[in-house]
Amino acid sequence: MKNLDFIARNALGDYGYGMERYEQFLGWAYWGWREVFMDQGHTSEVTPLSINEAMEADLPNDFVDWVSVYYESRNRKVTFVHDSNLAKRPSTVPEKETCALTLNQYSRSLANRYLDLYGPDVGRRFGGGTLMNSTGYFNVDYHRKTMQFNAVHFEKNPIMLEYISNNIEHSGNILVHEYAVDMVRQYIHWQRAKFSRTGSRSEAELAKRDYDDAKTLAVTRFNPVTVKGVIEAMTSSRSLSPRTF
Amino acid sequence: MTTLGKLTEIYINDMTGGRPNSDDQFDERFVAEQIRNLLNEVLRRQIIENYSSDDRSNPGTFKVAYHDISIQKEANTGRKFAELPEFFLSLPHNKGLASVYHTKEPYNSFYPCHTPEVTAELYEMPLSHRQPYHQEGMKIFFHRKDVDKNHKEVSMVLVIAAPEKYDIDDVLPLTSEMASQVIALMKERRLPLMPQDQLSDNKALNAQ
Numbered sequence: 001m002k003n004l005d006f007i008a009r010n011a012l013g014d015y016g017y018g019m020e021r022y023e024q025f026l027g028w029a030y031w032g033w034r035e036v037f038m039d040q041g042h043t044s045e046v047t048p049l050s051i052n053e054a055m056e057a058d059l060p061n062d063f064v065d066w067v068s069v070y071y072e073s074r075n076r077k078v079t080f081v082h083d084s085n086l087a088k089r090p091s092t093v094p095e096k097e098t099c100a101l102t103l104n105q106y107s108r109s110l111a112n113r114y115l116d117l118y119g120p121d122v123g124r125r126f127g128g129g130t131l132m133n134s135t136g137y138f139n140v141d142y143h144r145k146t147m148q149f150n151a152v153h154f155e156k157n158p159i160m161l162e163y164i165s166n167n168i169e170h171s172g173n174i175l176v177h178e179y180a181v182d183m184v185r186q187y188i189h190w191q192r193a194k195f196s197r198t199g200s201r202s203e204a205e206l207a208k209r210d211y212d213d214a215k216t217l218a219v220t221r222f223n224p225v226t227v228k229g230v231i232e233a234m235t236s237s238r239s240l241s242p243r244t245f
Numbered sequence: 246m247t248t249l250g251k252l253t254e255i256y257i258n259d260m261t262g263g264r265p266n267s268d269d270q271f272d273e274r275f276v277a278e279q280i281r282n283l284l285n286e287v288l289r290r291q292i293i294e295n296y297s298s299d300d301r302s303n304p305g306t307f308k309v310a311y312h313d314i315s316i317q318k319e320a321n322t323g324r325k326f327a328e329l330p331e332f333f334l335s336l337p338h339n340k341g342l343a344s345v346y347h348t349k350e351p352y353n354s355f356y357p358c359h360t361p362e363v364t365a366e367l368y369e370m371p372l373s374h375r376q377p378y379h380q381e382g383m384k385i386f387f388h389r390k391d392v393d394k395n396h397k398e399v400s401m402v403l404v405i406a407a408p409e410k411y412d413i414d415d416v417l418p419l420t421s422e423m424a425s426q427v428i429a430l431m432k433e434r435r436l437p438l439m440p441q442d443q444l445s446d447n448k449a450l451n452a453q
Contacts, residue, residue: 005373020338022356023364103355174372 001175004029004184011188036180036217037166040222042173045165049147056146067162069147070139077152080137080159083155086139086150145243179221186214247424248398250413253277280427281407284419285334287426288406304419307334309408312348312400316393325392326384330410333403338437341404345378345385347396355399358388 008025017025040043042190044067049057069080137150147161186207193199193207257271265271288307311330333341339357355376358364365377365388371430376389385401388400407417 005375008373018340019344019354020340020359022375023377026356027364027367030372032316033279 001178002181004033004227005177005186007032007176007181008188011192013183014185014189015192025192027193028188029097030174032184033174033176033180035187036183036218038178039178040219043165046162047124049161049162051159054148055150056141056148057159058145058162059140059145060161060165062165063145064166065163066140066147067164069159069161071159073156080136080138080149083137083150085129085136086148091218117196144189161200177222180218181212183211183218186211246416247419248405248414248416249277249280249411252280252424252427253413256280256428259428259432260435266437269449274429277413280431281409282322282408283427283430284417284423285287287423289334291332291423291426294422304404306420307404307406308402309405309410310400310402310409312399313398315398316387319386325387325390327381327387327399327401329385330401331405331408332383333405336404339380341400342380343404344402345376346400346401348398348400349396349402355387361388361424362385400449 004026008022011025011029012021015021036156044168045060047060049069066082068077069082070077091204139148140146141148149159185242190204190207190211196203209243253273253276256267256276257273257336259266260271290306314327314330316325316327318324327345329342330438335341339359342357344354345357346352353375355378358377358379361379365379376392378385379385379388406419406423411417
């Protein structure tokens with residue numbers, strides 16, 4: 001694993017630049033790494049969510065997308081269901097003060113489960129169907145960086161969030177997988193040629209070609225095609241295909 | 246080995262015909278200051294502007310390091326800064342300020358932000374462990390507040406031919422052609438300033 005500082009300084013060395021262009025190259029290294037991350041390098045993290053009175057939890061800083069939301073009960077995962085139609089909650093819940101129920105009681109109540117699920121969108125209540133499970137639903141509010149639930153009655157078992165992380169450690173460095181280091185370096189060269197005020201269009205296109213080659217090599221290394229893999233794929237496809245008599 | 250004092254003496258000796266005395270118009274201090282300025286001009290004209298496009302590195306001969314410059318806090322904005330010891334050669338991308346680093350960590354250099362209005366807090370915190378800085382006048386501002394957490398002093402490396410740090414008797418890191426260039430340039434610039442009779446009959450004033 002190499003960090004972005006290493007790659008940016010290597011690219012600077014390729015041109016004989018000093019630290020005066022470091023900031024620019026570091027920025028390009030970040031975008032190059034992002035390309036790797038989106039295709040290959042993403043990691044999933046698991047973190048417990050702390051849910052507040054408004055039945056919502058703040059998303060982690062490195063959150064990109066959710067994988068699953070669950071709680072553990074008797075060594076099995078009970079997953080929550082994602083419902084993008086779930087009514088967005090306000091940041092404060094004034095009715096909570098007047099109904100005098102605890103959060104746990106309110107979550108168990110029929111009022112919450114059937115009537116508060118879709119908020120003012122009354123018509124949605126009749127189309128619930130299979131969505132009416134007893135565990136609960138969640139939705140992600142990207143604007144407020146929160147994850148909202150319609151029911152939380154699992155106080156003893158914390159709700160866990162498994163999510164794709166963008167891997168940025170806020171105190172340190174982004175690490176790039178060894179396979180993708182040259183790809184990021186070539187990305188920097190491409191961007192430099194692309195944004196150069198004196199460079200020609202064809203120079204940028206050649207640099208793009210070099211980057212594509214490096215990317216192909218990186219992807220091949222990440223996902224190598226082996227004889228064993230091909231045979232396994234063929235075998236499984238045969239076994240899954242409908243039998244003909 | 247050339248010193249500023251030696252160059253000054255050569256120039257005064259040449260201009261007075263080998264007989265410098267107290268009546269002549271040359272004050273060593275001003276001559277030395279003029280030579281100091283001209284050296285920087287010659288450095289730029291003779292060496293840096295003649296670089297080919299592949300030579301992008303700074304000339305190491307003309308780098309001078311100032312150590313143990315203390316990090317201070319600006320009262321109004323709370324920003325951390327350090328004072329520039331003196332001004333440096335004006336080069337593209339502000340390369341005259343060759344390097345800034347914690348004095349105890351000479352190869353862990355900081356990096357400059359040329360447009361802090363655009364990039365401050367964009368690439369800083371998560372991407373690199375290095376300290377970003379930018380220059381405002383004679384101050385170098387550090388973007389991170391923890392810049393003086395472990396080390397209280399910074400060093401700065403400037404590209405400059407005859408820094409004020411070097412006294413009149415200190416050896417200057419000069420190439421020999423630069424020395425003769427400077428003497429020739431000094432004489433050339435002195436010519437229009439000479440009194441009229443000296444211009445016409447080419448005799449020194451004190452010889453009349």
